[in-house]
Amino acid sequence: MTIYLQLYWEFFKTGLFAIGGGMATLPFLKDIGASTGWYTYSDLMNMLAVSESTPGPIGINMATYVGYLVGGLPGAVIATLGEVTPSIIVILLIAVLLKNFQDNQYVNWAFYGLRPASTGLIGGACVAVMLEVLTFVHISAGGIVNTFGLEGGQIFNLPALALAAVLLVLTNWVKKVKEWHPIVFIGLSAVVGVIFHFGGV
Incomplete structure (x- = not known):
């Protein structure tokens, strides 16, 4: 019973403070893994890949995944x-109250502060994901400031960088391809990953 209460409490906190959508939950999920030992940072990246490739909001998908794990x-x-x-x-409270306070200067100032805060959370999560997936830089959370270390002799994960670059070009500048559904790119990326694995890349 204790583990279920802990699960509820950890994800209640995540849902309450992760302002800015699903990607903003990543710093919280990283802390949950570090403090509870339920999963490693590499496991978190795998969860992110699964959650991105399944229907529904990513934050809820991640919670479901961790809960099942x-x-x-x-x-x-x-x-x-x-x-x-x-x-x-919160949304019920906002629906009830915001109509009465939508022209209030303090409410506008609060939203002015929330927008960059959520952007910062999402940006921090994106940087952590990019370092984990595209490089061999290892992030260690300890003390006030994270420390960075290098795994092996290389800095960049060249196959991952090549795949990311190809997807960036295809989804932004190749007119016929960029109209494809995102699930097509996710599926193709999974196939490329299997090919690279069996090819020893």
């Missing part, structure tokens, strides 16, 4: 409920 089907349900409970409460 830790507590099976009941854990998945409880972690997901923990993630969505704050959103339900």
Whole structure:
């Protein structure tokens, strides 16, 4: 029972404070993994890949994934409920109150501060994902400031960089291809990963 309460509480906090959408949950999920030992940072990157390639909001998908990993089907349900409970409460309060305060200067100032805060959270998560996936730089959380180390002799993961560069070009500048559904790119990337693996790249 304790593990289910912990799952609910950890994801309740994540849902309450991860302002800015699903990617903003990544710093919280990283802290959960570090403090509980439920998963490693590499596991988190795999969860991110699975959550991005499945239907639904990424934050909720991640909560469901972690919950199932830790507590099976009941854990998945409880972690997901923990993630969505704050959103339900807050959006109901906002729906009731914002109409009365939408022209209030303090409310406008609060949103002015929330926008860059959420951008910073998302940006930090993106940098961490890029370092983990595209380089061999290892991030260690310890003390006030993270430390960085190098795994092996190389800095850059060249196959991952090449794949990311190809996808960047295809999804932004090749007119016929950029109209494809994102699931096509996710599927093709998975195939490339299998080919690279069996090819020993």
